[in-house]
Amino acid sequence: MSRLRSLVVFACALLVGGVFIVAGVLKSLDVEGFARDIALHKIIGPGLSAVAARVFVPFEIAVGAAAILGYRRRWALGLLGASLVLFIGATGWAWSQGNTEGCGCFGRFASRTPLSVIVEDALLLAACGIGIVLAPRGAQAGSGVPGASPSLETGPSRWRGVVVAGTLVAATAFSLASPHLPIDRFATALRPGVTLADLGLAQIAGNLDQGDRLLAILVLDEDPSRKAVEGLNGLAQTPGVPPISGLTSATEDKRAEFFFTYGSSFELLEVPSADLRRLYRRAPRVFRVHNGTVLRVWDTVPSAEELNR
Amino acid sequence: MRRLSHQSLRRALALGILFTALTAARAEDRGLKPSYDFVIDINGVVDKGWKMFSPPTNKTRILLVSPLGDQVMLVSISDKSVRPVDRLMVKTNGDGTTDILAGGISATRIIPLVANGAGAAFVADGRTFTLKARPPLLGPHSVEELVTDRPNFGEGIKSYQPEASAVSFLKSYDKPTEIEVFFGSWCPVCEAWVPKFVKSLQQAGNSKIQLNLIGVSRDFSTDQNLAKAKGVRGLPTFIIRQNGIEVGRLVGAPESGTIEAALAGVLKNRS
Numbered sequence: 001m002s003r004l005r006s007l008v009v010f011a012c013a014l015l016v017g018g019v020f021i022v023a024g025v026l027k028s029l030d031v032e033g034f035a036r037d038i039a040l041h042k043i044i045g046p047g048l049s050a051v052a053a054r055v056f057v058p059f060e061i062a063v064g065a066a067a068i069l070g071y072r073r074r075w076a077l078g079l080l081g082a083s084l085v086l087f088i089g090a091t092g093w094a095w096s097q098g099n100t101e102g103c104g105c106f107g108r109f110a111s112r113t114p115l116s117v118i119v120e121d122a123l124l125l126a127a128c129g130i131g132i133v134l135a136p137r138g139a140q141a142g143s144g145v146p147g148a149s150p151s152l153e154t155g156p157s158r159w160r161g162v163v164v165a166g167t168l169v170a171a172t173a174f175s176l177a178s179p180h181l182p183i184d185r186f187a188t189a190l191r192p193g194v195t196l197a198d199l200g201l202a203q204i205a206g207n208l209d210q211g212d213r214l215l216a217i218l219v220l221d222e223d224p225s226r227k228a229v230e231g232l233n234g235l236a237q238t239p240g241v242p243p244i245s246g247l248t249s250a251t252e253d254k255r256a257e258f259f260f261t262y263g264s265s266f267e268l269l270e271v272p273s274a275d276l277r278r279l280y281r282r283a284p285r286v287f288r289v290h291n292g293t294v295l296r297v298w299d300t301v302p303s304a305e306e307l308n309r
Numbered sequence: 310m311r312r313l314s315h316q317s318l319r320r321a322l323a324l325g326i327l328f329t330a331l332t333a334a335r336a337e338d339r340g341l342k343p344s345y346d347f348v349i350d351i352n353g354v355v356d357k358g359w360k361m362f363s364p365p366t367n368k369t370r371i372l373l374v375s376p377l378g379d380q381v382m383l384v385s386i387s388d389k390s391v392r393p394v395d396r397l398m399v400k401t402n403g404d405g406t407t408d409i410l411a412g413g414i415s416a417t418r419i420i421p422l423v424a425n426g427a428g429a430a431f432v433a434d435g436r437t438f439t440l441k442a443r444p445p446l447l448g449p450h451s452v453e454e455l456v457t458d459r460p461n462f463g464e465g466i467k468s469y470q471p472e473a474s475a476v477s478f479l480k481s482y483d484k485p486t487e488i489e490v491f492f493g494s495w496c497p498v499c500e501a502w503v504p505k506f507v508k509s510l511q512q513a514g515n516s517k518i519q520l521n522l523i524g525v526s527r528d529f530s531t532d533q534n535l536a537k538a539k540g541v542r543g544l545p546t547f548i549i550r551q552n553g554i555e556v557g558r559l560v561g562a563p564e565s566g567t568i569e570a571a572l573a574g575v576l577k578n579r580s
Contacts, residue, residue: 210562233387236366252527256427256442263369263387270527 005134012131013067016080016124020064028057028175029187030281037277041094057175059083062168067131071160074135081128084121091117179281184299190217190279196292200275201247208269209292212242216301217276218268219283220250220258228284229262231301236265238304242288249273338383338409340364340402341372345459346495349373350428350439362407371440372407374399382433383414384422384440391420391431405464446494446524452507455522459494465504471512475569479513482576484551487519492545494524498561499545502568506547509569549575 027034035053039046060083066076095114178187185191189199196202196209208215216232218225235241244266248255255268279285287297288307298306341362349359358376369386372394381394398413422431428441446458456463490506492499503522510520525541539548547559549572557575559568 233367233369252442253427255527257424259369259442260386260427260429260440261424263385263389265367265369265387 009073009131009135010070012127012134013070013073013077016077016127016131017064017067019124020060020080020083021068024057024060024064024171027053028061028171028178029183030178031057031175032179033277033281041090042097043090043093054172054175058168058171061171062164065167066160066164069160069163071164074132074137077128077131077135081125081132084125084128088118088121088125091121184281184285184297187281188279190285190287190294190297192294192296194294196289196294199279199294201271202292208245208289211291213289214242214244214307215287215289216244216246216266217280217283217285217287218246218248220248220254220268222283225283226258226262228301229264232284232286233263233265235301235304235307241304241307245269247271247276247279249276338364338370338372338414341407341409343405343461344368344371345461346443347371347440348443350441351436353437372399372409373438380434382420383409384429384431386422386429389422389424389429391422391433392416393418393420393433443495445526447526448524450522450524452511452520452522455494455524459500461500462494462504462507465500466508466511469505469508471505471509471569472567475567475573476509476512478573478577479509479518479569480515482513482515483517484576484579485517485519486576487521487550488572489521489523489539489548489550490545491523491525491539491541491548493527495527496544502562503545506545506568506572509567509572547572551579 031053032050034057035046035050038044038049038052044052063076063079063083065071067073067080091114095118201215202209214235216228218228220226232244232246236244246264246266246268248268249271250258250268252270255270258264258268282299284301285297285299286301288295342365344361344363346363346368347361348355348357349361350356356376360374360376362372362374364370371384371386373380373382373384374396375381378396381396381399383392383394385391393415394409395413395415398410400408400410402408420431420433422429425439428439430437430439432438446455450458452466456466488510490503492503507520507522510518525544539546543560545561547568548555549557549559556579559571559575563571
């Protein structure tokens, strides 16, 4: 294989594989959020979305690694290309149905329009195609790394298979464990010291940036948020606790239904879904704000003592 | 002997606590403030004559008073219950708040409250009452319409005493000015500041300053509506225009001073 050709193949594999690895790693920080994003496309239900998210994230990382390492590269690029066709189809279908939330392979870390997602995926698909056409077949296949040592150029060696398999196992384990790991600080934009303006909440009705406020992120159709109402109501009645506002992306009707069903004594403010989903992996998430700056964050409803500690 | 006296003391204490619990009104049933967050629908017809009161920190507890004052009920959304209240045990205070006196709430008659989507219903005296969220005032409205729908805004206008120097400036201002006020009839910050703004302009009585009140929904920042088209990102927003061109904008509570002084400040810069 000519040096230029192997360089092009490696560049294509690095580009596509790299994007899949980065996207997979970011999504593995919040697999449940990715599952919600899939469900928002309304192609498959929430249950199947949860399974798909847990399968797809390790798959993205492992196949991306295989493409870069040159382990069965044509197959790896073929699988990544097929995934991109699937993404383009799903995004286009969801777009045609008006379900444009949760767009893009980076989940909540990069919010884009359906059109930009389709264009990006089409470019990556083209790179896959070029890589597949130019990559050597069968016994000719090597690592494809330009200038690599002869040992790297001798077929799909066992060590690359071991690395890919190890990556798959590690990515699967991390994806399954990540919802239970204390990594919200890294996986979300909400952390002490940031301002409401940084979080895109400065303009929400209710003048949240004035004085002391306790804000609770709630997903109204999930049990943990419903169960949090009792604790938040208790805090709302406790002297010295700042005014409480619930933040949700639910519509006005859904908020009214929630009020009458669960008796939330605090106000519920609407935050656009794209802004809110950057702030939590699991709801409820509660944070205290003073003059627009986040002071503390809790991953559950704190007690009055914890609040003032 | 010593044990007996301890027992007696304990009994007396327990009886005292029981008596207090049975007879005293809950602290939160005092100082109930008028609430305009809900409407009552009786057998499918909205009756705007019913008055409602809630503790300031708990909107899930709502005292309903019929238009004639002959029927009073206490709704608890969180307990899913409605209890009749003795109308003679309801005291209206000079500051507009209401107290339920000790023993005023029926301890024995409890009517179940059933949540049914965006409302909650109960049956009393053979009639079906449905409590619903009060729809917000949307679009352009006159001050009279605002006050009729939300008397709390009217109370704010009535009770406010604007800053004399700012009113004097607004009275003598001679450039034709149009002020659009985007507000939420549901928004507490608007309830605090819009009446002050309206009262100041009413006192100024300057026909060259035209006021347009525009109500917006709770979802104003996400709707494709007029507020979004005009870049309204917080409430209330006062957009000040001269010859159709925006010359200033006030958003939310003023950082310092009064709202009329803030308006005068914007207009002074255009003099």
